[in-house]
Amino acid sequence: MIQFYNVSKRYPNGVDALQDVTFELQEGEFAFLSGASGAGKTTLIRLILCSEKVSDGRILVAGRNTQLLRKASIPYLRRNIGVVHQDFKLLANRTVFDNIAIALEIIGLPRREIRARVHQMLELLHLENYPNELPPVLSGGEQQRVAIARALVNEPAILLADEPTGNLDPELSVDIMNLLQDVQRKGTTVLVATHDRALIERYSQRLLVLDRGALVADEKERLPA
């Protein structure tokens, strides 16, 4: 589903965020992407999304070479990828409901269906009490759940989560991890970027480790601690 071949990314300011990264993620697979802060996790996600251009190498998403995509096709690629951004990227002046609904508005679903699906997500993420709040008044954890709800509401083929539990207390973190595993069981390819070693050690899924832009480990089978 996601294939990286010798991918390097150098930002215009000369920082080498990724160097010669190669891995494959099968359809329906679940993997952690770990590494210290600044290791290149967010950069890797932005490359999959075509938010940044690859400096060298090749990235295939759902079998398509992202560098060869026409600019007009990028939105359609992104609709198949749910992303929980590290900084949430919520629309500050729209309600929680509208923030989640936007992922469905852009594909033109009827209002009635949008309402039904958004309410389902609100419940799933325990946000049913704040559909009309604006994100800035919510806590970090609540905002994170709104971001997760938006990423999942259109049932994307790929879910990329950048530090999805970073702002959650441990109990909620477990909830969210269970949710992400449920999503994977339904067939979604899931990549979870986190620098939280403790979290990773509680699960047995595949682990990709980045160190200063280089992929230093790819553990397919692990034993949970």
Place this chain on the structure above:
Amino acid sequence: MALFFYRILYFLRESFKNVRYSLFLNIVSVFTIAVSLVLVGFFAFLLLNAGRFLDEVAQDLRISVYLNDDITPEQIDALALELRRKPEVEEIEVVTRAEDRRRSMALLSPMLLEGLDEQSIPAQASIEIGLKKRSLRRADIEEVDQWLRQITEVDAVDDALFGADQLRVLHAGIDLIQTAGLIVSMIILLAAVFFTFSTIKLAVYARQQEIEILRLVGATHRFIRVPFYLEGILQGLVGSLVALAILATMRNQVNSFVREVHLLNLEFELLPSHTLLLFVAGGVLLGFLGSALSISRYLRA
């Protein structure tokens, strides 16, 4: 088809929502468009009405040629005939001494008139000349001034009041207004466009994060753009209506000022009715282009 319908609904809903969400930016944009249009409209108003003002003045302008008391009816007829032939003259009216006296008496109260010898009321025969409405161009004034001078030379004529000097000043003033007005309104028009565009550009800049987020969740450029277009159109519409309201108020103020202070019974037109639509269309275009140009900068990359 259904998709198309939902889209339209979404875009409309979205534009109205955006207006509510970014109320302050929208008010600033509307205000900018309104102020720009008021400036442009005000100068258009001045330019259009300067000519009208002259026409109105000309309509009321009557020249009185005062005749000596010893003038014979034949002399009056001859003079009237001569005046009637002048190209600038619309109509003439001969006011005999008796008529003049009757007019004076009409102004006096009956009590004062009682026991008064009619003949003791002073009266002077005159010829009143009404000038053609559209013949008060500068050259006409000189022409009229000249033949009035000639007429005054005739023995039977006492004096002719015209006020050519005032008209010359008026002309110079109106010329100045029209030339300066045209230049100034060109500058203002450009400034208005620039002013409006910069404001909308800032408003869109303030929302670039919103644009980025929409792009990240997979919104097409068109999807992002259309609400901005509609918003710009709405801003232009409201802005031009506000501008019209302001201009109408200004027009009423000017009219009552002219009536009360200058005692002239003039009615200034706001803008000719066919230009009202043009005015609103201009506002809408301003809002639309401002939004379209601003948003395109953020969707290029």
